[in-house]
Amino acid sequence: MKSFYTAACMLLFFYTHAQTIQDGLMMPKGDLCTGFLFTHDRWTNYWEGTLKRENGNIGTITTNSLTWLGNYGITDKINFVAMLPYVSTRASQGVLSGMQGLQDLTLAVKFNALEKSLGRGTFRGFVVGSYATPVSDYSFDFLPLSIGLGTQRVSGRVTLNYSWPNGWYVNGTTAYTWRSNVTLDRPSYYSDGQNFLTNEVWMPNVMDFSFMAGRIKNGLELILAYHQQNTLGGGDIRRQDMPFVSNRMNFSRVEATAMYYLPMIKNLAVRAQTGYTLAGRNVGQSFYVTAGVLYTFHFSKKL
Amino acid sequence: MKLLKILVPSLLVAFLWSCNKEVEKSPALPALEPLRLDETAGSWTPVILSNNYSLQVPLAAPAATTSDAYKAELTTIKNAQAGLTKQQRDVIAYWSVGGVIRWNQIMRELVARYNLPPAPREDGTYVFPDAENPFADPAFPFANPPYAARAYAYVSIAQYDALKAAWYYKYLYNRAAPYTVDASVQALVPRTSLPAYPSEDAVLSGVTAEMLKILFPASVEQITKLAADQRNAALWSGKAAPSDISAGLALGKSVASVITATGSRFRTDGMGNAVGNAALWKELQDSVGFGDFYKSAQIPWLSLESPPRPPMLPNFGKVLTWNISPAQLVAERPAPPPSTSSDKMKQELAEVKKYADNATREELRITHKWADGAGTYAPPGHWNHIAEESIVNERYSEVRAARAYALLNMALHNAGVGCWETKYYYFNPRPSQLDPSIKTKTGLPNFPAYTSGHSTFSASASVVLGYLFPDRAQFFTNEAKEASMSRLYGAIHYRSDIEVGYSHGVLLAAYTVNFAQSDGAGN
Numbered sequence: 115m116k117s118f119y120t121a122a123c124m125l126l127f128f129y130t131h132a133q134t135i136q137d138g139l140m141m142p143k144g145d146l147c148t149g150f151l152f153t154h155d156r157w158t159n160y161w162e163g164t165l166k167r168e169n170g171n172i173g174t175i176t177t178n179s180l181t182w183l184g185n186y187g188i189t190d191k192i193n194f195v196a197m198l199p200y201v202s203t204r205a206s207q208g209v210l211s212g213m214q215g216l217q218d219l220t221l222a223v224k225f226n227a228l229e230k231s232l233g234r235g236t237f238r239g240f241v242v243g244s245y246a247t248p249v250s251d252y253s254f255d256f257l258p259l260s261i262g263l264g265t266q267r268v269s270g271r272v273t274l275n276y277s278w279p280n281g282w283y284v285n286g287t288t289a290y291t292w293r294s295n296v297t298l299d300r301p302s303y304y305s306d307g308q309n310f311l312t313n314e315v316w317m318p319n320v321m322d323f324s325f326m327a328g329r330i331k332n333g334l335e336l337i338l339a340y341h342q343q344n345t346l347g348g349g350d351i352r353r354q355d356m357p358f359v360s361n362r363m364n365f366s367r368v369e370a371t372a373m374y375y376l377p378m379i380k381n382l383a384v385r386a387q388t389g390y391t392l393a394g395r396n397v398g399q400s401f402y403v404t405a406g407v408l409y410t411f412h413f414s415k416k417l
Numbered sequence: 418m419k420l421l422k423i424l425v426p427s428l429l430v431a432f433l434w435s436c437n438k439e440v441e442k443s444p445a446l447p448a449l450e451p452l453r454l455d456e457t458a459g460s461w462t463p464v465i466l467s468n469n470y471s472l473q474v475p476l477a478a479p480a481a482t483t484s485d486a487y488k489a490e491l492t493t494i495k496n497a498q499a500g501l502t503k504q505q506r507d508v509i510a511y512w513s514v515g516g517v518i519r520w521n522q523i524m525r526e527l528v529a530r531y532n533l534p535p536a537p538r539e540d541g542t543y544v545f546p547d548a549e550n551p552f553a554d555p556a557f558p559f560a561n562p563p564y565a566a567r568a569y570a571y572v573s574i575a576q577y578d579a580l581k582a583a584w585y586y587k588y589l590y591n592r593a594a595p596y597t598v599d600a601s602v603q604a605l606v607p608r609t610s611l612p613a614y615p616s617e618d619a620v621l622s623g624v625t626a627e628m629l630k631i632l633f634p635a636s637v638e639q640i641t642k643l644a645a646d647q648r649n650a651a652l653w654s655g656k657a658a659p660s661d662i663s664a665g666l667a668l669g670k671s672v673a674s675v676i677t678a679t680g681s682r683f684r685t686d687g688m689g690n691a692v693g694n695a696a697l698w699k700e701l702q703d704s705v706g707f708g709d710f711y712k713s714a715q716i717p718w719l720s721l722e723s724p725p726r727p728p729m730l731p732n733f734g735k736v737l738t739w740n741i742s743p744a745q746l747v748a749e750r751p752a753p754p755p756s757t758s759s760d761k762m763k764q765e766l767a768e769v770k771k772y773a774d775n776a777t778r779e780e781l782r783i784t785h786k787w788a789d790g791a792g793t794y795a796p797p798g799h800w801n802h803i804a805e806e807s808i809v810n811e812r813y814s815e816v817r818a819a820r821a822y823a824l825l826n827m828a829l830h831n832a833g834v835g836c837w838e839t840k841y842y843y844f845n846p847r848p849s850q851l852d853p854s855i856k857t858k859t860g861l862p863n864f865p866a867y868t869s870g871h872s873t874f875s876a877s878a879s880v881v882l883g884y885l886f887p888d889r890a891q892f893f894t895n896e897a898k899e900a901s902m903s904r905l906y907g908a909i910h911y912r913s914d915i916e917v918g919y920s921h922g923v924l925l926a927a928y929t930v931n932f933a934q935s936d937g938a939g940n
Contacts, residue, residue: 170537170723209721209849211773211856211908251778255785256858295438299785302525302802304792309526311443311802353554354536355792356860 140226140240141187144414148184151406155179157391157398160258163350164395173207175258175398179217181406187414195222198249201261210259213252217262220246222269235278242271242289255298257357258398264359265317266294281330288323296359305358306349315360318347328371337371341389351396365394381410443522448513450607451814455938458816459585462936464574464739464823465676470582474671478590479614479660482598490658491599497653498603505653506605512650513606516621517576517818518809521801523643524572525794527633531560533791534726534863541724545692551635558633562870563691563733565795566833568632570739570826571676571683572625577823579624579672580617580816583665587612596655605654615665616657617815622647623669631677686737691730698727706844706865707734708753716757718846718865729864734838739827740928746835749924751917754845754867762851765911769848773855773908780906781858787871787903790860796871796900797829800878803896807886820938825881828929832877833870835925836918840865848908859907868918869910872901876922877929884930885940897922 141147155177159168183197198219204212221244228239246267254264269291277283298313305315321344328337348362373385387404391397459470467473480486501509512519535543535555544555551557558564592614596604611617626644630637648666651657657665677683701707705717720726738746755761772780789796804825808818845867849855862870879897883890901919904910933940 167536173723207723209855209857209861211858253778253781253785295440299782300788300793301786302529302794302799304526304529304794307530308442309522309529309794310440311522311525312440314440316438316440352533352792353556354533 140190140224141185141193141410142414143187143189144412145187146184146411146413147186147408148182148411149406149408151181151183151385151404151408153177153179153181153402153404155400155402157400160398161351161394161396162353162355165353166399171208172205172210172258175203175205177201177203177261183408191226193224195224195244196220203259203261205259210256213256213259213261215252215261216250217248217252218246218267219249220244232276235276238275238277240271240273240275242269242273244269244271253299254296254359255300257359260359263293263317264296268292283328283330285326285328286324289321291320291322293317293319298359303358305360316347317360318345318362320345326369333375333377335371335373337369337373339369339371340366341369342366348396357396361396363394363396365391365397367391381412383408446514446518446809448510448607449515449518449815450812451609451611451817452812453814453817454609454611455584455814455816456588458581458814458938459588461581461816461820461938462932463578463581464827465682466578466582466672470585473675474582474668476582476586476615476664476668479592479664482592487598487658487660490660491595491602493659494595494602494652494655495599498605498655501653505649508646509605509650509654512618512647513654514809515815515818516618516625516647517580517815517822518805519647520572520576520621520625521805521822523640524569524629525798525801527629527636527640528560528565528568528798529792529794530636531556531558531633532565532793532795534559534561537724537726543724543726548634556635560633560795561729562789562795562797562874563730563736563833563837566797566826566830566874567686567688567736569797569801570823570830572628572632573819573822573826574739575624575628575673575676576621577816577819578676579620579669580819582672583615583617583620583668584816586615586664586668587617590614592661594656594661595658602655604656606656611814613657613661615668616648616651616661617665618651618657619648619662619665620669620672621815623666624673625669627670627673628677682737687732687735691733691736693727693731695727697731701728701731701841701844706842708842708844710753710843714756714758715844716846716851718844719850720863721847721849721861722863726863728841729862730837731841731864734834734836734841736834738831738834740932741831741835741925745928746831746838746925749835749921750839750842751868751921754843754911754913754917757846757851761913762911765913766848766852766855769905769908769911770852770855772906773848773857776858776906776908783899783903784858784907787900788859788907789871790862796874797826797833797878799900800825800829800874800882803878803893804882807882807889811886817938820933820936821885824885824929824933825878827932828877828881828926829874831925831929832873832922835921836868836870836873837864839868839921840870843867845914848911855908857908859909861909866910867914868921869901869904869914870918871904872897872910872915872918873922873925875900876919877926878922880923880926881929881933884933 158174179199179201181199186194199217201217202214224242227241248264252261254260269289271289273287275285296315301313302311324341326339344364345362348360351357367389369389371387375383384407390401391399546555546557546559548557591612594613595602622644626640629640648662702717705715789799808821844865847866875897879893882893901915
C-alpha cells in the first residue's frame with residue numbers, strides 16, 4: 115500500500131508542465147509528500163502563428179526551473195496541493211537578456227468524489243479546484259524570455275481513472291482555466307489586428323486535456339501520456355514579431371515518465387520525465403527533461 | 418471539510434464575478450465641444466499650400482438654405498435620423514470625439530501594424546518591402562521610426578492645411594449647419610455655430626484617406642471604410658447636409674492631390690533613397706560613416722542581427738525637414754562621440770554593463786514603458802498618444818487640434834532626420850558590439866548608437882508640447898527624460914548617446930516653436 119501512496123506523491127510531477135493537477139491518486143489523511151524537481155526545457159523551432167521557423171536572433175531558448183511542491187492529505191478524500199517554481203531563461207544567440215525569478219504559486223484542493231469497483235478493477239473520479247498567482251513582480255512583456263505570463267488563474271478539473279489489479283491504469287483528465295487580465299508596463303500594444311490604447315490586456319481562457327496509460331509493478335512505474343492545451347482566443351505572433359502575453363498558445367505533446375521507489379530508503383522516490391511538443395501555435399517546439407526527489411512524511415498513525 | 422465545500426466554490430464565483438474582462442480599445446473620450454471656434458483659421462500660415470486657397474483649391478459657393486435643393490437635403494437627413502440603428506449611433510458616438518483625434522489613433526494603429534522588419538529569407542538575405550506589391554511578405558511599408566515620423570508629419574500637415582482651407586470657405590460662405598437651419602433636424606452631437614459648408618468631417622475623411630492610402634496601401638479597405646463612416650456620422654448627426662459633405666470630400670481630396678502631386682515635396686524629399694543600396698552599406702562600414710571623424714581609429718557599427726541586416730534607412734538623414742533648412746540641420750549636428758578606443762568610451766561601456774547586469778525592476782518598468790520597438794506605434798506614436806490627453810482636455814477645435822499634431826509631428830520628423838543624420842555621420846557601434854557580454858532588456862535597434870533616437874524624439878516632442886500646453890510642461894519634460902534614460906537602463910545606449918541626443922532634440926524643436934509663434938494662430 116505504501117508504494118501506492120508514494121505513487122500519488124510522484125504524480126505531482128505532472129504539475130510542472132501541465133501546471134494542473136491531473137493524476138488519479140490521493141495522499142491519505144495526515145501524510146505530506148514534498149520535494150523538489152528540476153526541469154530543463156529547450157526549443158529552437160517555434161511556431162510564428164502557424165508558421166514553423168527558427169530565429170537566429172534567439173537561437174535556442176532554454177528554460178531551467180526548480181520547483182518545490184507539496185501534497186498534504188487533509189482527509190483520505192481531500193488533498194491540499196501547493197507548488198512554487200523558480201525559473202530562469204536564456205537565449206543561446208543574439209543580445210536579448212535572459213530573466214529569472216520566482217514564478218507563480220499554485221494552490222489546489224483535490225477531492226476524490228467517486229470510487230467504486232467496476233469489473234475487475236476500480237473506477238475513480240476526482241474534481242480539482244486550483245488557484246495560481248504570480249509571487250514576484252516579474253515582467254511578462256519580454257517573451258520568449260519572460261519567466262511567466264503574470265496572470266492569476268482559477269481552474270476546474272475533472273479526472274477519471276480506471277485501474278486494474280495487475281498495476282495497469284488509464285487516466286483521462288480535462289480542465290477549464292479562467293485567466294485574469296494583465297497590466298503591461300507600457301500604455302499601448304498591438305494585438306490581433308488592433309492597437310489598444312491601454313495597458314490592460316485581455317487574457318483568453320484555456321482548456322486542456324490529457325490521456326495517459328501506466329503500470330506500477332515491482333517498485334517501477336512507467337507512464338505514457340498525450341497532452342493538449344488550447345487557448346480560447348488571442349492573436350497570432352505576426353511575421354517577424356515577438357510573442358505577446360495574450361497570444362493563442364496551443365500545443366500537443368507526448369510525455370514519458372519512469373519512476374522508481376528506492377528499496378533501501380523508505381518513503382523516498384526518484385522520478386524522471388521527458389516530453390516533446392508535436393505541434394503548436396505561438397509556442398516553441400520544446401523538448402524537456404525533469405528529474406527530482408520526493409519524500410513522504412507520515413504524520414498520521416495509520417501506517 | 419464542510420468549510421472547504423463552501424469556501425472553494427464561493428471563492429471561484431467571487432473570482433469570476435470580479436473579472437469583467439472586456440478591454441476597451443481606447444479610453445472613453447468626451448464628444449467634442451470646442452471652447453473656441455477659431456474663426457480666423459483661414460488666415461493662419463499654411464505649411465505646404467499657398468495661402469491663396471481660392472486659386473489652389475477652389476470651392477464653389479453652396480446653394481442657399483432656402484433653396485429647394487437644400488430642403489431636399491434636409492429631408493434626407495430627417496429620414497436617416499428616423500431610422501438610426503444602434504450600429505449607426507455607435508458610429509456617430511465614435512466620430513463625435515473629433516476627427517483629428519480619431520484619425521491620429523487610426524494612424525497609430527497603422528504604424529503598429531506595419532512596424533515589423535522583413536524576415537530573412539532561407540539564403541540569409543533580406544528583401545525590402547515593395548510599395549508596388551504591398552500585400553506580399555514582407556508587407557509594405559516597414560513602418561519603422563523614421564518612416565513613421567515622416568508619415569505622422571505628412572498626414573498631420575495635410576489635415577492641418579486642409580482644415581485651414583475649410584475654415585476659409587466656412588467663413589467665406591457662412592452656411593449654417595442643418596440642425597441650426599431646421600429645428601426638426603436633431604443635433605446628435607454637441608451644437609456649435611461653426612458654418613457647415615464645407616463639412617470639416619468630410620474634409621478630414623478625404624484628405625486623410627488619400628494620404629493614408631499612399632502611406633499604408635495594404636490597409637486601403639479599413640481606411641476607406643472609416644472615411645465613409647466619418648462622412649455618414651456627419652450626416653446622421655444633423656451636423657452636415659449632403660452638399661456640405663460632398664464639398665468637404667472634394668476639398669480634402671484636392672488638398673491631398675496638391676500635396677502628393679508629381680514633383681511635389683512629398684515625392685522628392687529624399688525618402689525614396691533612404692534605404693540606400695549594398696554599395697552604400699559597404700562604404701559606410703569601410704569609411705566609418707559619412708563623416709570624416711576618427712576614420713581609421715574607429716570601430717565601425719556592425720549589425721548584430723543574425724543574419725546581419727542592412728542598416729535602417731542610412732539616407733534618412735538627408736530627407737527634407739520642416740521649418741529647418743538642410744544647412745541648418747547640418748550646422749546643428751552634435752559634436753563627435755567618444756572615440757571607440759578612448760577611456761571615456763570604456764567608462765561609458767562599463768556603465769551600460771552595470772545596468773545590463775543589475776537593472777532594478779523599476780528600471781525594467783521604465784525600459785518597457787518606452788520600448789516602442791518593433792510592432793508598436795514607435796516613439797513618435799507614443800508622443801502623439803501623450804499629446805491626445807491635452808488636446809482633448811483643452812477642447813481644441815478641429816483645426817487647432819490639427820495644428821497641435823502638425824507642430825508636434827513636424828518636430829518629431831525633424832528629430833528623426835537630425836538624429837539619423839548624426840547616426841550615419843559617426844556610425845558608432847552599440848554597447849553589445851564592443852562588449853558581447855552586455856545583454857539587453859529590450860530589442861536592439863539595427864542602426865548606429867550615437868545619438869539616441871528616443872532621446873532626440875522625446876526631447877523635441879516635450880519642447881513643442883510644453884509650448885502648446887505650458888501648464889503641463891514639467892510633466893512632458895519628466896516623461897522625455899525618463900524615455901531618454903530608458904535606453905541606458907535597457908543597455909542599448911551609452912550615456913553620451915542619450916544626453917547629447919536629448920540636447921540635440923531640444924535645439925531642433927526650437928525651429929518648430931519659432932514657426933508656431935508666427936503662424937497667426939496665437940496659442
